[in-house]
Amino acid sequence: MKVIYSHSFYPVYTSDPAAKAGRIEAVMNALPAGAELIEAEPATEAQIALAHTMEHIEFVRAEGLYDIAALAAGGAIQAARLGLKAPTFGAIRPPGHHASDDSCWGFCYFNNMAVALLALKHEGLIETATILDFDLHYGDGNVNILEHRSWVTICNPTSHTRDKYLKEVKTFIQAHPADIIGISAGFDHHVRDWGGLLLTEDYHAMGRMVINSARKHNGGCFAILEGGYNHNEIGKNAAALMEGLSP
Numbered sequence: 001m002k003v004i005y006s007h008s009f010y011p012v013y014t015s016d017p018a019a020k021a022g023r024i025e026a027v028m029n030a031l032p033a034g035a036e037l038i039e040a041e042p043a044t045e046a047q048i049a050l051a052h053t054m055e056h057i058e059f060v061r062a063e064g065l066y067d068i069a070a071l072a073a074g075g076a077i078q079a080a081r082l083g084l085k086a087p088t089f090g091a092i093r094p095p096g097h098h099a100s101d102d103s104c105w106g107f108c109y110f111n112n113m114a115v116a117l118l119a120l121k122h123e124g125l126i127e128t129a130t131i132l133d134f135d136l137h138y139g140d141g142n143v144n145i146l147e148h149r150s151w152v153t154i155c156n157p158t159s160h161t162r163d164k165y166l167k168e169v170k171t172f173i174q175a176h177p178a179d180i181i182g183i184s185a186g187f188d189h190h191v192r193d194w195g196g197l198l199l200t201e202d203y204h205a206m207g208r209m210v211i212n213s214a215r216k217h218n219g220g221c222f223a224i225l226e227g228g229y230n231h232n233e234i235g236k237n238a239a240a241l242m243e244g245l246s247p
């Protein structure tokens with residue numbers, strides 16, 4: 001499993017929980033054996049502008065967060081590009097699924113998933129994409145930027161029991177094969193995180209569902225980090241997903 005990361009993701013860049021010290025370290029310290037690290041490279045402004053207005057890009061720049069947000073978006077592009085060949089995980093932050101084209105909230109600045117999929121589409125590398133967003137919170141930014149594009153399908157599961165949640169994900173994934181499946185991987189729905197629902201093994205199970213569909217339809221898959229705030233749990237949950245995604 002290739003893992004995109006950067007030491008630049010380690011320092012605290014704002015006071016919000018997604019930037020809290022130790023968060024990326026918790027993921028990096030729990031990587032499955034054989035993980036291959038790849039240094040993140042920033043997205044270009046032109047790539048970011050595929051998903052965002054210039055006004056929003058200037059807003060992020062004025063906040064002093066352009067460089068770290070562009071690095072996360074670039075890491076997402078790398079994860080998606082490599083994901084066309086083999087499952088890849090982006091251990092990136094700030095997260096992105098609450099960033100819309102012209103606004104953002106919820107610890108997000110640039111929409112990493114949207115930038116990644118739009119960049120691949122722009123390069124002619126994909127025709128269709130499916131997004132599984134299993135973060136506790138509804139990924140309004142993914143939806144706002146991508147929902148009206150007929151080549152993208154998005155699932156934000158809503159079931160309130162584990163069994164139903166996993167069935168909902170399985171049904172969706174099986175019904176929406178695509179050239180690439182991108183996972184907005186927030187781990188805040190874990191039983192010992194804010195959402196209090198999913199077990200570590202459920203992230204493994206969802207990873208299997210995604211890789212099975214990708215292999216069946218000759219597509220790619222990748223995951224990028226969104227939420228997840230219990231540093232004692234996020235590492236093993238991310239590792240469970242990576243192991244589930246492994247061919």
Ligand SMILES: [Zn+2]
Binds near residue numbers: 135136186188227228
């Ligand atoms: Zn969340």
